[in-house]
Amino acid sequence: MIKDKLNYIIGGAFVFLLIAVFLFFSSPVRMQRVQAGFLGMISPFLKQGSGLQKKYTGLREGLRTLEQIEGEVKRLRVANKELSATNQMLRGLEAENNRLRNSLGYREKSLFNLMPGRIIARDASTWYQKIVIDRGKEEGIDPDMPVLTPEGLVGKTTIVSAHSSQVVLIADENCRVSASVEGTREQGIVKGERATGAGMPAIGLGFLSKQADLKPGMSVFTSGVGGVFPYGVMLGKIKEFSKRELDGHATLTPAVDFSAIEDVFVVVGKKEEEK
Amino acid sequence: MIFFGLLLVLMFLGLVLQHFIGPVPMLGARVLLMQMVMLYGALALPLPGMLAVTFAGGLMWDALHTQWIGDSVNEGQVEIAMGWSIVLYAALGTIMSGFRPLFLRGRWEIHCLLTGFCTSVMVLAEYLMITLRRQPITFVLDASVWWKIGGAGLLATMLAPLFFFLLNYLALLTGYDPQPEQQPGKLKR
Numbered sequence: 001m002i003k004d005k006l007n008y009i010i011g012g013a014f015v016f017l018l019i020a021v022f023l024f025f026s027s028p029v030r031m032q033r034v035q036a037g038f039l040g041m042i043s044p045f046l047k048q049g050s051g052l053q054k055k056y057t058g059l060r061e062g063l064r065t066l067e068q069i070e071g072e073v074k075r076l077r078v079a080n081k082e083l084s085a086t087n088q089m090l091r092g093l094e095a096e097n098n099r100l101r102n103s104l105g106y107r108e109k110s111l112f113n114l115m116p117g118r119i120i121a122r123d124a125s126t127w128y129q130k131i132v133i134d135r136g137k138e139e140g141i142d143p144d145m146p147v148l149t150p151e152g153l154v155g156k157t158t159i160v161s162a163h164s165s166q167v168v169l170i171a172d173e174n175c176r177v178s179a180s181v182e183g184t185r186e187q188g189i190v191k192g193e194r195a196t197g198a199g200m201p202a203i204g205l206g207f208l209s210k211q212a213d214l215k216p217g218m219s220v221f222t223s224g225v226g227g228v229f230p231y232g233v234m235l236g237k238i239k240e241f242s243k244r245e246l247d248g249h250a251t252l253t254p255a256v257d258f259s260a261i262e263d264v265f266v267v268v269g270k271k272e273e274e275k
Numbered sequence: 276m277i278f279f280g281l282l283l284v285l286m287f288l289g290l291v292l293q294h295f296i297g298p299v300p301m302l303g304a305r306v307l308l309m310q311m312v313m314l315y316g317a318l319a320l321p322l323p324g325m326l327a328v329t330f331a332g333g334l335m336w337d338a339l340h341t342q343w344i345g346d347s348v349n350e351g352q353v354e355i356a357m358g359w360s361i362v363l364y365a366a367l368g369t370i371m372s373g374f375r376p377l378f379l380r381g382r383w384e385i386h387c388l389l390t391g392f393c394t395s396v397m398v399l400a401e402y403l404m405i406t407l408r409r410q411p412i413t414f415v416l417d418a419s420v421w422w423k424i425g426g427a428g429l430l431a432t433m434l435a436p437l438f439f440f441l442l443n444y445l446a447l448l449t450g451y452d453p454q455p456e457q458q459p460g461k462l463k464r
Binding site: 008009012013016019020021022023024026027028029031032034035037038039042045046049050053121122123124125126127128132143144158159168173174176194226228259 | 287288290291292293294295296297298303304305322323326330333334335337338339340341342343344346347348349351352353354356357358359361362365398401402405409415420423427
């Protein structure tokens, strides 16, 4: 009887170890399939949860007086008019800029097709910085697509299931973005910093030259090197610059408040050139 | 068997719910709901059951959190291979199983203490694995890191009694007695 029980336990432990070892050595494609499958399984629940959370937040925020709402409508109308005017002006400038670039023999700056997406979950782990959005393969999303907001770069897609995708944020140590500093020839690599508290995650700009004359408030943009991220997307502003043994290093205030964003855009491809 | 199935469902729901609970302000530590249900299962179920819940927990965790590194996902490099969490959870589950005779006799505080300890060990092990994997190896050991590790364990210890009473109650409802050797007259749920 005891022997039978022991055999049963040893057999169970053996099968357990066998499956774990199989997972260790499974191919990347198979691993991605397992991840995408599980993401697809969990995402309907995440969508429901996100919807409920939004309703609850909306209910709390909805408890405002009529005066407050009227004030906000007025403010939004003014902001809308201002933005429309600015947009018109920028369209003109963009066309002019492209014409000048063409005449100088430069490549016309590309415009991108953007796919809007909603954040349905934020990361549940301690050491990673990720989000889940409600757009996936069926909507034209692939791995390694840049994700941004009007404020700046958010990150890139990694695991993509049928109707949801994981996005690794630029605040994660594993997401590296080549960047350049506005008004200088300085180029470096932006990546997240591991030890951050519960507040806004910090990002750092490394591999700068030691002689770099960087001041707080200078803007940092993507440089487009590497091919994953488009050129010229805002990453953040320099908070402080320090010289290390071999290079210069700056800490940045991210352009995007990762804890507050709700909607993002995925760069799904280049637009046809508009003549 | 019903209780075992129920535990798996609760682990899945815990994992979903975990996404909507942000880190605790100031500490940065997280409440690991799925792991708390799993650790209860590791103590309340016999060895094969413990292996099964830790396997399911590790698989679910890795399926969501295996991180792809390099310039492109297509490069096929992962930071910590899928399956590590299964081994880690099984090792911690085995420690918990070692204390099962005490638990069976009705010592419910064993569950609270071990849940806190094991949760901190999980977060610490993850930290060590990613630190040793990332180049150059730099151990950032400032206060925020310690709070994330210790804070998770502290939160788990504080919440463990609630989980214990709730899950014990559910176990008895489904006809499974997790503490059959408990002396009569002592607190059961």
